[in-house]
Amino acid sequence: MSVAPALTASLRAVGLIGPGLPDWPTAAGVLAGGEYAAQPTVIPALECLPGAERRRTGTVVRLALNAGLEAVSRGAADAAALPAVFTSSGGDGLNCHEICETLASAERYISPTRFHNSVHNAAAGYWGIATGATAAANALCAHDASFGAGLIEALTQVQVEATAVLLIAYDASYPDPMRSVRPIPDAFAVALLLAPEVRAGALARLTVSVTDAPAARMDDAPLETLRASVPAARSLPLLRQLALGTAGRIVIDYLGDQRLSVEVA
Amino acid sequence: MRPLALTAYTATSCIGRGLAATHETLAAQRSGLAPCAFETVTLDTSVGEVPGLDSAALPAELGEFECRNNRLALLGLRQDGFADAVRECLGRHGRTRVGVWLGTSTSGILETEIAYRKRGPGGELPATFRYRGAHNTFSLAAFVRQVLGVAGPAAVISSACSSSAKVFASARRAIEAQLVDAAVVGGVDSLCLTTLYGFNSLQLVSRTPCRPFDAARDGISIGEAAAFALLERVPGSCDAGTALLLGTGESSDAHHMSTPHPQGRGARAAMLAALADAGLGPTDIDYINFHGTGTPGNDAAEARAVAATLGARVPGSSTKGATGHTLGAAGALEAVICTLALRHSLMPAGVNTTQVDPALEVHYLRENRPAPLRRVLSNSFGFGGSNCSLIFGRAG
Numbered sequence: 001m002s003v004a005p006a007l008t009a010s011l012r013a014v015g016l017i018g019p020g021l022p023d024w025p026t027a028a029g030v031l032a033g034g035e036y037a038a039q040p041t042v043i044p045a046l047e048c049l050p051g052a053e054r055r056r057t058g059t060v061v062r063l064a065l066n067a068g069l070e071a072v073s074r075g076a077a078d079a080a081a082l083p084a085v086f087t088s089s090g091g092d093g094l095n096c097h098e099i100c101e102t103l104a105s106a107e108r109y110i111s112p113t114r115f116h117n118s119v120h121n122a123a124a125g126y127w128g129i130a131t132g133a134t135a136a137a138n139a140l141c142a143h144d145a146s147f148g149a150g151l152i153e154a155l156t157q158v159q160v161e162a163t164a165v166l167l168i169a170y171d172a173s174y175p176d177p178m179r180s181v182r183p184i185p186d187a188f189a190v191a192l193l194l195a196p197e198v199r200a201g202a203l204a205r206l207t208v209s210v211t212d213a214p215a216a217r218m219d220d221a222p223l224e225t226l227r228a229s230v231p232a233a234r235s236l237p238l239l240r241q242l243a244l245g246t247a248g249r250i251v252i253d254y255l256g257d258q259r260l261s262v263e264v265a
Numbered sequence: 266m267r268p269l270a271l272t273a274y275t276a277t278s279c280i281g282r283g284l285a286a287t288h289e290t291l292a293a294q295r296s297g298l299a300p301c302a303f304e305t306v307t308l309d310t311s312v313g314e315v316p317g318l319d320s321a322a323l324p325a326e327l328g329e330f331e332c333r334n335n336r337l338a339l340l341g342l343r344q345d346g347f348a349d350a351v352r353e354c355l356g357r358h359g360r361t362r363v364g365v366w367l368g369t370s371t372s373g374i375l376e377t378e379i380a381y382r383k384r385g386p387g388g389e390l391p392a393t394f395r396y397r398g399a400h401n402t403f404s405l406a407a408f409v410r411q412v413l414g415v416a417g418p419a420a421v422i423s424s425a426c427s428s429s430a431k432v433f434a435s436a437r438r439a440i441e442a443q444l445v446d447a448a449v450v451g452g453v454d455s456l457c458l459t460t461l462y463g464f465n466s467l468q469l470v471s472r473t474p475c476r477p478f479d480a481a482r483d484g485i486s487i488g489e490a491a492a493f494a495l496l497e498r499v500p501g502s503c504d505a506g507t508a509l510l511l512g513t514g515e516s517s518d519a520h521h522m523s524t525p526h527p528q529g530r531g532a533r534a535a536m537l538a539a540l541a542d543a544g545l546g547p548t549d550i551d552y553i554n555f556h557g558t559g560t561p562g563n564d565a566a567e568a569r570a571v572a573a574t575l576g577a578r579v580p581g582s583s584t585k586g587a588t589g590h591t592l593g594a595a596g597a598l599e600a601v602i603c604t605l606a607l608r609h610s611l612m613p614a615g616v617n618t619t620q621v622d623p624a625l626e627v628h629y630l631r632e633n634r635p636a637p638l639r640r641v642l643s644n645s646f647g648f649g650g651s652n653c654s655l656i657f658g659r660a661g
Contacts, residue, residue, distance in 0.1 A: 005442075005443045005444070007442060007444065053522075056522075080519075089401065089402075089403070090401070090402075091402070091423075096374075096377075099459055099463075100374075100377055100378055100380075100381040100459075101381060103378050103381065103458045103459065103462060104378070104381035104382045104384075108458070108462050109462070109466060110459070110462050110463050110466045111466060112466050112467045112523070114463075115459075115463030115464070115466055115467060115523075116467070116522040116523040116648055116649075117522070118459065118463065119370065119423070119424070119425040119647070119648045119649055120370070120402055120423035120424070120425075121423065121424040121425055121647070121648070121649040121651055122522070122649060124424065124517070124649055124651065125517075125522050125648065125649025125650055125651070126522070126649075128517040128518065128519035128520075128649070128650055129519055129520065129521070129522070129650075131519070132519050133517060133519055134516055134517050134518070134519045134530070134531065134534060135516065135517065136434075136515035136516060136517065137424075137515075137517045137649075137651065138422060138424065138431065138435070138515075139422065139423050139424045139649075139651070140420045140421065140422055140423070141401070141402035141403045141420070141421045141423055142403050142406070142419065142420050142421065143397060143401050143403040143404075143407065145403075145419075146403075149418070149419070149420040152418055152420075152439070152444065153420065153435055153438075155442075156435070156438040156439050156441075156442045156444060157438060159438075159442045160438040160441045160442050161438070176388060177384060177388050177389050177390045178390075178396075180389065180390070181390060181394060181396040182396045182401075210361070210418065210444075255418075255419060257416060258361070258416075
């Protein structure tokens with residue numbers, strides 16, 4: 001049996017939206033030791049979609065796209081030329097709830113928009129329409145391991161295809177009654193712009209391998225609650241390391257029986 | 266890319282459980298589609314239902330995963346010695362060196378649809394409802410990992426009807442990057458109300474068994490399937506005839522959520538990327554398994570894309586007239602059908618189609634055609650403009 005080799009990429013930029021964390025600079029300030037004031041996540045409107053498409057998008061799509069746009073903008077990248085990896089545990093939970101309610105009624109008429117928004121790759125589809133990106137776009141799910149699964153997919157693309165890749169991990173609350181069986185308290189999205197080669201202005205080099213060491217936790221109780229309750233926020237220990245601007249190795253959650261070790265250099 | 270070997274593979278759909286039954290139905294040019302009598306559905310349409318799933322409860326130790334989709338997955342894993350082949354593979358490489366990449370569009374949502382009819386007075390779900398094991402999109406991969414004892418990296422790809430084609434691309438990157446030594450790939454999608462009523466609301470469901478590329482085609486027939494393959498590096502001493510994955514190509518339309526680019530822009534890009542990945546030219550493809558859903562717009566866009574990339578002379582067919590559109594399982598099901606075509610030197614006909622649309626510049630096979638095949642291409646295109654083309658061949 002061979003030893004699991006590592007995947008590596010240069011991190012060019014981050015985008016982030018979370019509760020009390022409107023963007024990456026604010027989040028970086030909090031994660032580097034600033035005070036965290038938890039507030040409901042505010043998801044901005046999307047200016048980049050045509051009016052008709054904009055009216056059809058739900059908050060979850062706006063969440064994912066805004067995080068992606070922030071990373072692309074901070075990394076001065078051309079969104080239209082980037083492959084993208086979207087990963088989410090539950091996708092658009094409100095849309096799913098509305099469909100199930102309709103199907104439980106006598107009428108069973110699902111609107112066409114509601115149906116095409118129900119696909120797990122809805123955010124990827126709207127991203128293409130919004131940015132003109134015609135490269136490959138992926139749409140992953142791995143329940144609580146969704147961030148780790150997305151990170152692995154993005155890093156293998158960087159390494160094998162020798163291309164920059166945009167990773168967007170996002171999750172939002174279900175309404176009741178699904179919320180009671182899958183309690184995700186609020187919306188959180190993080191986008192990482194990853195590339196094969198180091199370029200001036202890169203934030204760090206990431207080297208990822210599978211480990212069975214335990215995952216790092218957040219010292220701040222509300223941030224730890226966020227990390228443990230939102231799959232996309234399992235990225236927080238990595239984001240804290242980036243915010244501190246220091247080299248180090250951290251472990252983040254992945255599948256039930258394994259974690260990911262991330263070397264930040 | 267370096268070719269990968271499909272060291273085991275299997276498919277279960279309305280045309281048969283396992284490879285022998287699937288091949289037999291294709292060789293006989295039969296369709297598995299029948300008038301819809303599924304659950305409480307009252308739509309006037311045909312479906313490709315896998316018989317026996319209602320009474321095929323999961324073993325008690327897998328009860329947390331109970332849902333139609335995982336029942337179909339288990340039925341599929343039990344065909345053609347697939348589970349045994351994976352066990353041998355785990356012995357060769359180690360449990361953590363084998364990954365799982367599977368596609369599904371709706372996972373176990375049928376359970377959720379039924380649970381919503383049984384909500385309590387406060388709107389609460391029944392106590393038996395299982396989110397992680399049945400509803401969540403990852404349920405399929407978690408289930409298959411547990412059944413097979415695989416412990417490497419895992420993900421579900423859920424990009425609508427390209428899902429289980431794209432798993433081949435993700436898995437081959439993971440092998441190429443040496444993250445894993447082998448990968449279980451595949452797709453499972455099962456009948457549910459969301460897709461039947463959803464496609465109906467888009468007026469994309471045919472009342473008759475679907476007729477891809479027919480002049481009178483008027484929509485899809487929804488089917489269900491489980492298809493799996495075991496991908497490994499090509500061994501030094503590879504048996505002649507071993508099925509090979511030669512190339513993968515992915516693209517996005519960046520056009521519309523539910524209709525393809527009319528000129529097939531994204532489809533062209535996916536096919537060209539797959540050819541480039543395989544180091545092949547357009548004349549190297551002997552047969553095309555079309556995405557061919559049977560809607561007027563999809564087939565027209567695909568025909569234009571194929572004519573522009575491979576030329577209109579390459580024979581092809583859509584096997585959805587036989588199997589129905591199995592959505593998130595279609596990519597893997599049609600990948601397995603491509604390997605059957607290679608193995609048996611038989612290009613399967615597109616059944617149900619009686620008059621090929623003269624407006625489509627396409628070489629469409631309405632009858633089975635025996636021919637030695639070296640390389641075949643399979644197309645899978647989904648909502649959100651998600652496109653994937655795969656190229657398969659055989660060793661030696």
